[in-house]
Amino acid sequence: xxxxxxxxxxxxxxxxxxxxxxxxxxxxxxxxxxxxxxxxxxxxxxxxxxxxxxxxxxxxxxxxxxxxxxxxxxxxxxxxxxxxxxxxxxxxxxxxxxxxxxxxxxxxxxxxxxxxxxxxxxxxxxxxxxxxxxxxxxxxxxxxxxxxxxxxxxxxxxxxxxxxxxxxxxxxxxxxxxxxxxxxxxxxxxxxxxxxxxxxxxxxxxxxxxxxxxxxxxxxxxxxxxxxxxxxxxxxxxxxxxxxxxxxxxxxxxxxxxxxxxxxxxxxxxxxxxxxxxxxxxxxxxxxxxxxxxxxxxxxxxxxxxxxxxxxxxxxxxxxxxxxxxxxxxxxxxxxxxxxxxxxxxxxxxxxxxxxxxxxxxxxxxx
Amino acid sequence: xxxxxxxxxxxxxxxxxxxxxxxxxxxxxxxxxxxxxxxxxxxxxxxxxxxxxxxxxxxxxxxxxxxxxxxxxxxxxxxxxxxxxxxxxxxxxxxxxxxxxxxxxxxxxxxxxxxxxxxxxxxxxxxxxxxxxxxxxxxxxxxxxxxxxxxxxxxxxxxxxxxxxxxxxxxxxxxxxxxxxxxxxxxxxxxxxxxxxxxxxxxxxxxxxxxxxxxxxxxxxxxxxxxxxxxxxxxxxxxxxxxxxxxxxxxxxxxxxxxxxxxxxxxxxxxxxxxxxxxxxxxxxxxxxxxxxxxxxxxxxxxxxxxxxxxxxxxxxxxxxxxxxxxxxxxxxxxxxxxxxxxxxxxxxxxxxxxxxxxxxxxxxxxxxxxxxxxxxxxxxxxxxxxxxxxxxxxxxxxxxxxxxxxxxxxxxxxxxxxxxxxxxxxxxxx
Numbered sequence: 001x002x003x004x005x006x007x008x009x010x011x012x013x014x015x016x017x018x019x020x021x022x023x024x025x026x027x028x029x030x031x032x033x034x035x036x037x038x039x040x041x042x043x044x045x046x047x048x049x050x051x052x053x054x055x056x057x058x059x060x061x062x063x064x065x066x067x068x069x070x071x072x073x074x075x076x077x078x079x080x081x082x083x084x085x086x087x088x089x090x091x092x093x094x095x096x097x098x099x100x101x102x103x104x105x106x107x108x109x110x111x112x113x114x115x116x117x118x119x120x121x122x123x124x125x126x127x128x129x130x131x132x133x134x135x136x137x138x139x140x141x142x143x144x145x146x147x148x149x150x151x152x153x154x155x156x157x158x159x160x161x162x163x164x165x166x167x168x169x170x171x172x173x174x175x176x177x178x179x180x181x182x183x184x185x186x187x188x189x190x191x192x193x194x195x196x197x198x199x200x201x202x203x204x205x206x207x208x209x210x211x212x213x214x215x216x217x218x219x220x221x222x223x224x225x226x227x228x229x230x231x232x233x234x235x236x237x238x239x240x241x242x243x244x245x246x247x248x249x250x251x252x253x254x255x256x257x258x259x260x261x262x263x264x265x266x267x268x269x270x271x272x273x274x275x276x277x278x279x280x281x282x283x284x285x286x287x288x289x290x291x292x293x294x295x296x297x298x299x300x301x302x303x304x305x306x307x308x309x310x311x312x313x314x315x316x317x318x319x320x321x322x323x324x325x326x327x328x329x330x331x332x333x334x335x336x337x338x339x340x341x342x343x344x345x346x347x348x349x350x351x352x353x354x355x356x357x358x359x360x361x362x363x364x365x366x367x
Numbered sequence: 368x369x370x371x372x373x374x375x376x377x378x379x380x381x382x383x384x385x386x387x388x389x390x391x392x393x394x395x396x397x398x399x400x401x402x403x404x405x406x407x408x409x410x411x412x413x414x415x416x417x418x419x420x421x422x423x424x425x426x427x428x429x430x431x432x433x434x435x436x437x438x439x440x441x442x443x444x445x446x447x448x449x450x451x452x453x454x455x456x457x458x459x460x461x462x463x464x465x466x467x468x469x470x471x472x473x474x475x476x477x478x479x480x481x482x483x484x485x486x487x488x489x490x491x492x493x494x495x496x497x498x499x500x501x502x503x504x505x506x507x508x509x510x511x512x513x514x515x516x517x518x519x520x521x522x523x524x525x526x527x528x529x530x531x532x533x534x535x536x537x538x539x540x541x542x543x544x545x546x547x548x549x550x551x552x553x554x555x556x557x558x559x560x561x562x563x564x565x566x567x568x569x570x571x572x573x574x575x576x577x578x579x580x581x582x583x584x585x586x587x588x589x590x591x592x593x594x595x596x597x598x599x600x601x602x603x604x605x606x607x608x609x610x611x612x613x614x615x616x617x618x619x620x621x622x623x624x625x626x627x628x629x630x631x632x633x634x635x636x637x638x639x640x641x642x643x644x645x646x647x648x649x650x651x652x653x654x655x656x657x658x659x660x661x662x663x664x665x666x667x668x669x670x671x672x673x674x675x676x677x678x679x680x681x682x683x684x685x686x687x688x689x690x691x692x693x694x695x696x697x698x699x700x701x702x703x704x705x706x707x708x709x710x711x712x713x714x715x716x717x718x719x720x721x722x723x724x725x726x727x728x729x730x731x732x733x734x735x736x737x738x739x740x741x742x743x744x745x746x747x748x749x750x751x752x753x754x755x756x757x758x759x760x761x762x763x764x765x766x767x768x769x770x771x772x773x774x775x776x777x778x779x780x781x782x783x784x785x786x787x788x789x790x791x792x793x794x795x796x797x798x
Contacts, residue, residue, distance in 0.1 A: 113520055114413040171750040237573065240580040244517060255573070260684065264493065283498060 003137035005201075007210045012147045013140055013283060014195050014218025015225070020277040021102050021230050022191045022222070025330055027248045030230070033184035035239035036169065037176045038230055042305035046223035048185070049192025052343055053219055056196050057212020059346035062353045067209025068199045069294035075352055084345070085295025091341045092288040093308070095194075097315035099284055100124065100238065101326055103277050109246065110270055121316055124281065125309045131282040132289065132305055136204045139286065142277045153272050154228065160256030160265060165235035188226070190334040195219055196342035197283060200290040285309065372693060408633055418447075422488035425465060425550030427526075428535035429475070429512055430501035436476040437501075439469045439536030440490060456764065463602050464547040467539050475515050492521045496550035498528050498572065499591060501535035505627035513576050526574040527554050529591040530620040530627065538591055540600040541614055543742075553591065553614065560616060565649040566637045567619055582745035582765075584624060587631070587639070590617035623739035623757045638730025641691055642742050642774075644674035653722045655702040655715055665699030667719055667782065669693045677749045680755060684771040687744060690709055693724060694781040700791040707789055712782050720778040740769050 028039045063071040069088070073081030104120045112120065126147070131139055140351050176184075195215045233248040236255055245251045250273075254266040289301045289308055298304070320326050426441040437717030447464040466484055484488050500509060500514075516522045531538050539549065546552035557569040567589035570578075578586035595612025599605055619636035621629045633638060640646050648670060651665035672693035679686045697706070697715070704711045734741055745765060749756040759765050 110520065112414045116413065119413075168750065173752050175753055238577050238581065241573065241577045244580065251524070251573075254523075257525075263525070289447070 003135065004204050004206045005137055005140040006206045007214045009140040009144060010198065010201065010205055010211065010214035011221070012144050012215040012216055013201065015147055015221045016143050016198050016276050016279045017283050018191050018194050018218075018222045018280075020273060021099055021186065021281045022226060023249050023273070024102060024106055024247055025231055026188050026191060026226070027233060027242065028246065029187045029331055030184045030316060031234070031239060031242045031248070033180050033305065034176050036171065036234060037173060037181060038184065038234065038239075039170075040174075041181050042188060042223060042226050042230060044181060044185035045188035045192050046219060048189040049195060049219045049223075050216055052100045053195045053215030054212055054345060055350065056198050056346050057215050059349045060198060060202045060205075060211040062210050062350060063202070063208075065202045065205055065211075066070050067290075067294045068349070069291070070297075072349060072352075075349075077155055077328055082295060083325060085291060088345070089288070089291045089295055091337060092284065092291050093315060094337075096281070096284040096288050097147075097312045098320060098326065098329070099277075099281050100312060100316040101320040103281060104171065105323060105326075106247070106277075107274070110250065111267075113279075117321075118317060121313050124278075125313050128278065128282045128285055128307050129309050131278070132286050133302065136201065136286055139279065139282050143283075146279055147273050149272060149275070150225070153269065154225075157253065157256060157269065158261075159230070160258055161232060161252060164255050166238075167235060169235050169238040170231070179213060186335050187331060190338040190342075192219060192222070193338045193342035196346060197287045199346060200287045202289075228265075284355060285312070288312070379464060386545065386688070391762065401727045412539070416489070416491075420488060421491040422482075422486055423494050424490055424492050425494060425548050426497045426499070426539050426553070427492070427495060428499040428501070428531070428539050429504050430535050431504035431507040432471070435471045435473060436475050436478050436504075437469065437471050438475060439467055440479075440482060440540050441465050441467050441490070441539040442486070442490070443494075447547070448479065462464065463542065463600070465549060469536050476519075493523060494517070495523050495526050496548075496554040498526045499531050499535040499538050500528065500588070502530065502532050502627065505530055505588075505622065508625040509622070510625040513572065513579070516572050517576065524576075525571050526589055527557050528570050528572050528575050529553070529557075530588045531591055532617070537598055538593070538614065540598050541593060541612070542599050542602065542605045543614065544605050544610060549614075555590065556614070561645070564649050565640050565646045566633055567616055568640065568643075568645045578741075579622065579750055581743075582749050583740035583743055584745075585739040585741045586622045587636075587741050588620045588622065589636075590620055590630070591615075592617040595629045613739045621734070621737050621739050621741055623737070628739055629733075631730065632790065634726060635730040635733045638726035638728070639741065641672070641674060641727050642676070642689060642730065642776075644672075646672035646674075646693070650698075651719055651722060653715070653718045655700060655704060655718065657714075657718045657721065665697065665715065665718075666699035667715075667780075668695045668698050669780070670695040670783075676742075676744070676747050678744065678751055680752065681773075685744070685748065685768065687742075687772055689727070689774055689776040691727070691776065691778045693723075693779070694783045696711060697783040698780050698785055700788075701793065703794040704791045705789075705794060706791070707740060712785070716780050716782055719780045719782075723778045723780065724776055727774070727778075731774050735770065735772070738766060738770060740765070744769065744772060782798075 027038070030041050034041045053081060059068070066074075069085045097137045100121060103124060104117055107120060108115070108117065125270075131142075145273045195218065198205075198211050198215055202211060205211055205214075229249045233242055233252040236252045237245070237248060242248045250266055250270060253269040254264060256269075257263040285305075289305055292298075292304060292308060293301045413630045422440075424440050424442055428439040428441075430437040431440075442465060444462055444464055444466050464569075468482050470478045470481040470485075472481055479490060498512075500512065516524055516526070540625075541549065543549050543552040546555065557567070560567060561569045568587065570586070570588055575586050575588065592615055593612050594615050595611045596609075599610055599612055604610075618633065619631040619639070620627050621631060637649070640649075646669065648668065649672070651667045651669055653665055653667065654661055654663050655665040672691065674692075675688075675690045677688040679688055700706075704715075706712065731742075745756075748759070757776040759768055
């Protein structure tokens with residue numbers, strides 16, 4: 001079931017690893033700091049994301065696509081790999097639980113007001129577990145179809161909203177200090193750093209040497225789509241109103257209309273978003289299970305998918321039930337943990353490899 | 368490397384234990400078991416709503432009375448017929464096309480919930496087209512209404528907002544002749560007005576929120592009023608050719624902060640449309656020979672118009688350099704004039720320009736008197752002079768700066784075509 005995926009599929013996986021929750025969570029956080037300069041902070045965070053992708057790609061290249069924790073174990077010691085694996089497992093469990101919570105919150109706020117959160121969580125989890133059991137190749141194939149649908153939804157959105165857009169809402173540009181822009185770009189940078197899931201997808205890449213390219217291409221697409229979503233919302237609502245809305249991108253979709261016949265099309269775009277968030281959640285669940293497999297060195301993860309899903313569901317239900325706590329974590333807490341696991345861990349792996357190679361060369365020279 | 372191979376090995380290639388049924392038979396039986404279970408997922412969970420249990424709201428009105436919110440909802444009557452009201456046939460012809468509920472509450476949502484005490488159907492707001500705010504409520508403050516519309520899941524932020532001088536709820540009782548759905552009818556009215564006449568801008572709720580939360584902190588809302596004293600709320604009353612009382616657009620309300628502070632007349636509103644570049648199409652009546660008399664005797668349809676505003680800091684105050692450019696076609700001429708003569712055309716262009724100039728100046732005088740920046744000058748200054756705007760923001764002196772603003776309007780109108788006659792009919796008669 002777990003066949004290999006090519007570089008294009010990997011790049012498309014990177015897009016849906018980052019974009020679905022980024023379009024929901026980020027606009028409010030960014031526009032609170034940067035207002036009409038919000039697009040600049042997306043550009044800044046993209047640059048940071050490209051650097052993270054380079055680090056992750058290099059780590060995959062030096063390990064030649066080997067399972068990351070196994071490779072770390074071989075290069076350092078099995079204890080180090082297990083301890084690192086436990087921390088990373090905790091990190092991915094937390095992250096997957098927050099994704100599930102953001103998914104559920106959005107659905108509760110916009111579509112299913114009366115349906116209990118527990119029912120939503122169980123349904124989403126059951127569907128996603130089924131997806132993960134089909135393997136990464138199946139996820140990647142479905143993901144490619146969903147990404148291709150952007151070719152339909154993006155122009156539809158644009159043509160429906162073009163009469164409501166006012167380019168002057170983007171002015172004055174460069175109105176905010178570099179400090180504000182940096183603050184605004186910190187949170188999107190944490191999202192961009194999610195490209196690090198490639199570390200755990202590496203064993204399934206047909207060409208692990210090109211992981212860096214997959215990361216870069218994916219991130220560039222994410223940047224373009226984020227800019228598209230943010231700039232259209234800004235041009236429709238202006239920098240002040242955008243701060244009021246919990247989901248500015250979808251508020252903009254609510255304004256989309258074609259004549260007087262097709263109005264209030266937000267539900268159409270929400271349906272498409274649900275497609276993509278299912279893929280994001282399945283990618284993270286898959287990566288969590290991969291992390292579990294590599295940490296505990298089990299050959300088959302199938303018996304554990306349900307158990308890990310249950311842990312994620314419980315964390316989602318009881319740890320992240322306060323929306324203010326989740327917002328605070330997204331705004332301030334995420335950067336630290338994401339920087340640690342998505343940047344420092346692969347960077348440390350590269351350093352380890354370089355040091356060992358240098359030592360080996362020195363030994364060769366001595367002999 | 369051995370472990371790596373294990374990690375990517377297909378997990379379903381394990382041999383089947385002896386005695387188990389073949390894989391396809393197991394899959395089929397699983398599928399047959401799961402299919403009935405899947406039907407539980409398509410029930411709409413806890414959020415299913417039956418269409419015949421919903422009261423589809425096409426308009427709402429809010430008043431402030433005895434320190435309480437008074438809300439009126441216009442609900443489409445599904446049993447109503449279409450005779451004489453447009454739309455399709457079917458249902459009872461005597462039954463009104465919509466019914467209204469008026470409820471009171473300490474908060475808006477409390478009032479909405481009280482509709483369930485009188486209505487057999489749950490209110491459904493997603494198809495709302497208009498909302499009317501009473502003058503008393505607008506003077507009390509509209510922030511709570513805006514917040515409710517932006518927060519409530521099924522409230523629609525694209526509704527057109529109007530002001531009513533008296534009781535807003537009364538507006539929703541009035542039947543219309545050409546359309547069955549009054550809310551949709553009023554929406555058509557304002558859309559048509561802003562497309563063809565441009566006196567008032569059609570303001571949707573999110574645009575109102577944008578204007579009030581912008582640097583200017585002010586907004587305008589058109590007034591909807593009844594032309595007569597009687598409310599035509601019986602279906603038999605509208606079966607006449609000339610209604611004694613109709614719905615019409617009146618003045619333009621000016622809001623500052625969250626409160627209504629004054630009104631602009633139709634002419635002042637028209638001038639404001641020129642300043643704020645909201646002209647789509649407009650008819651201008653003007654004197655063709657201004658030297659001989661001021662009585663308008665010619666009409667011009669302004670088909671294209673654009674306004675650019677440039678703020679200039681002049682020693683101690685701002686000067687707004689307003690350039691209005693427009694072009695269109697002559698549609699009516701009551702004087703003796705040869706339109707092949709360039710001088711005649713230039714004279715008329717100058718007369719139209721003078722008329723627009725008067726509209727703009729008249730509007731600006733009233734807007735400055737009210738002290739509400741409905742012109743959007745604050746936004747223009749922020750965009751073009753960031754440093755000074757930051758100073759104004761820090762010292763919170765925008766009201767003083769606004770009062771000292773001087774405008775310098777420049778109007779350039781071009782008559783591009785003169786219609787199907789080269790001379791006026793009056794000139795032919797004299798010969």
